[in-house]
Amino acid sequence: MSEAQVTKSPTVVVRDPGHTAMQLHDVAVSFNGRVAVRDATFDVAKNRVTSLIGPSGSGKTTLLRALNRLHDLTPGAKVSGRIVLEGTDIYRGDMTVTELRTRVGMVFQRPNPFPTMSIYDNVVSGLRFNGIKKKSLLDEAAETSLRSAALWDSVESRLKVAASNLSGGEQQRLCIARALAMDPEVLLMDEPTSALDPIATLKIEELMTTLKERVTIVIVTHNMQQAARISDDCAFLLMGEDRAGELIEFDTTEKIFNNPNDSRTLDYTLGRFG
Amino acid sequence: MAEFSSATTSRSWYHYLLLTACVLFGAVSVGFVGSIIQKSLPTWLHHSTTLIGGGGWQSPSGPFGGLAMIVGTLETSLIALVIAVVIGLGTAISIVFFIPRRLRNIVATFVELLAAVPSIVYGLWGFLVLAPFMYSTIDPWLNSWPFAREIWGDPSQQYGPSLFLAAIVLGVMILPTFVAISREVISVVPDDLIEASLSLGATRWQVIRKVVLPTARIGLFGATFLALARATGETVAVALIAGGVAKVQWHMLNPGTSIASWIATEFGEAQGNEVSALMALGVLLMLLSFSLSLVSRWLVSRQRKLLARV
Ligand SMILES: Nc1ncnc2c1ncn2[C@@H]1O[C@H](COP(=O)(O)OP(=O)(O)O)[C@@H](O)[C@H]1O
Ligand SMILES: [Mg+2]
Secondary structure (H helix, E strand, C coil), rough: HHHHHHHHHCCCCCCCCCHHHEEEEEEEEEEECEEEEECCCEEEEECEEEEEEECCCHHHHHHHCCCCCCCHHHHCCCEEEEEECCEEEEECCCCCCHHHHHHHHCCCCCCCCCCCCCCCHHHHHHHCCCCCHHHHHHHHHHHHHHHHHHCCCHHHHHHHCEEEEEEEHHHHHHHHHHHHHCCHHHHHHHCCCCCCCHHHHHHHHHHHHHHCCCCCEEEEEHHHHHHHHCCEEEEEEECCCCCEEEEEEEHHHHHHHHCHHHHHHHHHHHCCCC | CCHHHHHHHCCCHHHHHHHHHHHHHHHHHHHHHHHHHHHHHHHHHHCCCHHCCCCEEEECCCCCCCCHHHHHHHHHHCCCCCCCHHHHHHHHHHHHHHHHHHHHHHHHHHHHHHHCHHHHHHHHHHHHHHHHHHHHHHHHHHCCCCCCHHHHHHHHCCCCCCHHHHHHHHHHHHHHHHHHHHHHHHHHCCHHHHHHHCCCCCCHHHHHHHHHHHHHHHHHHHHHHHHHHHHHCCHHHHHHHHHHHCCCCCCCCCCCCCHHHHHHHHHHCCHHHHHHHHHHHHHHHHHHHHHHHHHHHHHHHHHHHHHHHC
16 A cells, blocks of 8 residues: 555544444455445444445445445455454454344345235344244344334234335335344445435434434435434545545544535535535 | 327328228238137037047047147146246256356357247257157156056057157247246346345345245246247147147157147148137137236236336
8 A cells, every 4th residue: 555545544533442333444345446436444333323425426335335245246346455343354254244244234225125025024034034933033023123113003903915015115114124123233224215205214314313222324325414414423435536436534424514624525515516 | 289189180191001001900810810710610519529528530520529639738738847947947047146147148148049949940859869869768767667657658559759758849949938038037136135135144045035036936927828838839849749649648658649739730631520620629729828828918017016116
């Protein structure tokens, strides 16, 4: 690594390691040799919401997917740097991909319940993948996670209907419940409200602020107000001259939106570009 | 709007041309189906029980029993279908999930090319290559099974061509069709469903079994029915290798026949009542393929609805 790159690496808020859920050290992702995102160094603090913001194409999704190794499936994708979950390097350490993914869950841009499964089967699908068959355990997990996703009251009486009968917002909360059923330490969310109407969006935002008591959240959003409203920490990414996304600044959301170190961050949050 | 209505009041020449084409098409279809039904009417009115229930076919005087052909069609098609679905599903899954990306398109294209090979080529291969090999190598082995006589039949009646041979050739023939359609159906299962299941800690095998196949299920049934439709209607290949014997046959290594291949081999010398009986067989075949393709269309549209989310 050259000196030049080190000096322009962003400010990093260093915390007590006990309060850190995930650590990113100089993470970069490339596809067939083309860098999509680089220079990502920051800590994801426990029981807080960390948002990834930046213009479209700046590598937010790509960076998020590196956190639960979803790039493993893509031929030609390469992740470099270090990503540490509770002391273990998720790419080189003593942890299987399956274990990682049960500890780091994911909610996608479009609500994607399994279309052939009922509401109940969707919620417990992860537990079943992991070999849990006992009905009492599954029932309990289903209720707990549907309650956590603020969905229990509206679906309690129709757990056996197909998930496709739910509205878009309910489907997305079902997907959140499905992820929560695994009792993950970290929940990754990629623009989880971009396909939803304002009311459904608001419900999910409210949900996130209560959820962070039990799970650390990393959320990608291109909605500035959303990042400001719900996140505690914020990472700002921007495309460099070679069109590769890079981390410009990481700090508390408060600082990023009110008093950022980098003028580009200010330009972006004020809506001057992007 | 105004322009549109003025265009409809002064109808131009191409409007009439299209209308004529449409009327012609209607006339041809009605004439086609109508004349077949009309020619088959005598059989339906006077000999329908023989046609559906009778086993023998005595040219030129009759009786003309169609049961042997109906049973032969069902036996060969269903065995062919089992062969095609078992091998084809495995192949389609491998093409989508296990073959390296570069090879994938080559293999998929190759499968599609195979599906387009005219059936006479499959028939020729069955007759010249597979039949001698079966007769010299496979049949003796099958006949050495316990209960071979009950399953495969009396070896003294066997001489190569058989319902089983026809079923295998049909299976090989509809295999590419089935693989091509089910590959398509499997590959349109949305990536985010696969990623969601992986993110819940599913293994690759679980993703396939619990998410991909169930999601693609209805479309896979559609592929099955299309393959079945192709097998039931197949004529030349079966005519070459089934044996051409009009006898209800439960022993699969014995010669038999099917509706389509029987029509093809008999119509040249048919007269009077036999023509009508062959036409009636044609109507049966038509009904069979109509219903199979209706079912597969219905399944395909249900699959579309399933995947059209939010
Ligand atoms: N699977 C992939 N293969 C090749 N390039 C990809 C892939 N996924 C993302 N990229 C590239 O990575 C860059 C960042 O994309 P993405 O992470 O989706 O941005 P964002 O989420 O910030 O809009 C884009 O230039 C995109 O073309
Ligand atoms: Mg994105």
